[in-house]
Amino acid sequence: MNLVFLDASTLDRRDIDFSQLEKEGTLTLHPTTAPAETCSRVADAEVIISNKVPVTAEVLDAAPRLRLVVSAATGVNQIDLDACRDRKIGVANVAGYSTESVAQHTFSLILELATRTITYSSKVRQDWPASPIFTRLDHPTFELAGKTLGIVGLGTIGRAVARIASAFGMKVIAYAREGSSADESIPRIREGDFFSQADIVSLHCPLTPETQHFMNAARISAMKPGALLINTSRGPLIEDAALSDALRSGQLGGAGLDVLAVEPPPADHPLLEEGIPNLLITPHTAWSTREARSRLLEGIIANIRSYKAGENLNRIV
Known part of the structure; x- marks a missing residue:
C-alpha cells in the first residue's frame, strides 16, 4: 500500500518516529506540498495523509488508486468531502489527541493577559539599572480567583479548560445553546446573561455555518467592559473587524488567539495591524506539543490499520 504524507513537517520537527507508520506500506514523506505539486505526488497513492494541503476533486481524480484520505488533524475542512463520497473514497480524522495541550495553551493566553509576564520580562532588560525601583505598575494585572470564565463549547477541550479554571478558583459557566444537555457541575447560561456575567469568554466550539462569526459585533458589545476573549478553536468563529474595533476602543480588556480566519494570514489582515x-x-x-503530536501519529496509524481490516474507525466518509 502506497502512503503519501503531503505535509509531514506540520507533525514532525525531527522528534517523531515514523517507523510504525512505515510498517503499514510504502511511505513517502513530503515536508510541504505546494498546490501545483499535489496532483503529481498522489498519482500512485492509495492513502493520502494531509494536515493542511487541500485535497480537492482535482487531486482525487489525479489519484486513481486512492482509497482513503486521513486528516492529520481533527478538522477536515482541507478535504472535499462531497467529492470523496462521490468517488467512494474514505475519509478519517483524529479526534481527542490534543485536548490537554489546547487546554494548557488556552490558559497560557489567559495568564499572560492577566499577569503580563512577557511584557514585564522585556522591561527588565530595557529599564534597569536606569530605574531606581525594581518594580513596575504601568501594565495592570489581575487575579483569576473569583473571576467568571464563560466557555462556549463544552466538549472535551472545554471541560479540560473548566477543570484548570476551577483550580485557579474561578467560577465556570457554559453558553447554553438550543438543545444542549444539562450539566450539574457547570451551569449553562442563556446568551444575554452569559455575556454579561463572564469576565473571560473562551471559545471551544466547532466551526459550522451556525457558528461562523459567532462572536460578531453584537455579541462582543454584549460582553462585560474590559473582558477578555480567547479563541483556540477556529478562526472564523470571530468577526475580525469587530474584535479589532473593540480592542482599539478599550471595550475589551484583551484577546488571545491561536487561530485566524485565514491561515497563513494575508499582510493586510485586520488583526495584524x-x-x-x-x-x-x-x-x-x-x-x-510533542505528546500531542505523538498521539496524532498513533491515531493516523490506527485509522489506516482500521481501513485495512475493513473497519470504520474515525470515519467521516
Missing part, C-alpha cells in the same frame, strides 16, 4: 492593544496571537500552535 499596528496599534491594537492587548492582543496576543500565536501561530496555531496550541495542539503542537
